Amino acid sequence: MDISYLNIQGTFYYLCSVLDGCSRFILHWEIRESMKEDEVEVVLLRAQEAYPEAKPRLISDNGPQFVANDFKAFIRESGMTHVRTSPYYPQSNGKLERFHGSLKRECIRPQTPLSLEDAQRVVGKYVEHYNTRRLHSAIDYVTPQDRLEGRHVQILAERDEKLEAARERRRTTHQKQSFQPSQKMAEKANS
CATH class of the missing domain: 3.30.420.10 (Ribonuclease H-like superfamily/Ribonuclease H)
Known part of the structure; x- marks a missing residue:
């Protein structure tokens, strides 16, 4: 107060x-x-x-x-x-x-x-x-009302799920790109 x-x-x-x-x-x-x-x-x-x-x-x-x-x-x-x-x-x-x-x-x-x-x-x-x-920011970027009423736990869990899904998409995309030979390497192999 x-x-x-x-x-x-x-x-x-x-x-x-x-x-x-x-x-x-x-x-x-x-x-x-x-x-x-x-x-x-x-x-x-x-x-x-x-x-x-x-x-x-x-x-x-x-x-x-x-x-x-x-x-x-x-x-x-x-x-x-x-x-x-x-x-x-x-x-x-x-x-x-x-x-x-x-x-x-x-x-x-x-x-x-x-x-x-x-x-x-x-x-x-x-x-x-x-x-x-x-x-x-001090309460993990939720509203005071969400924190007071206990909804912050669910909000933070949903954020974590979305972040993990995004990380997995990036990993998968990165792996696909790293296993594909570049265009120049493919051309040299064919010549």
């Missing part, structure tokens, strides 16, 4: 996102005018409601929302565990940091939303694309 800032027409809003670290799937996100501890709880609760079977280990930075006593109590009562990253080391939460950077670079800046509602619309489209159509 992480919070980032979005500059929408000179006004800064808070983007709070919850990402599944294994699949890179964005479980929930919200853009708000403020992001206090209780608002972070709401975002996390909505992500948890969408995936009630999950028993997450929450990773966050050391922002004031995440170190607040009420937030710690919320985490305990929710049955989650919480790990905070090392101070001044954003790589500790790199998957979400990367998502926020990509979102700003590929969505917010090029589309320049004109209002909070417009930003919510364009971010919603981006997240839908990110989750369901964008292939990720």
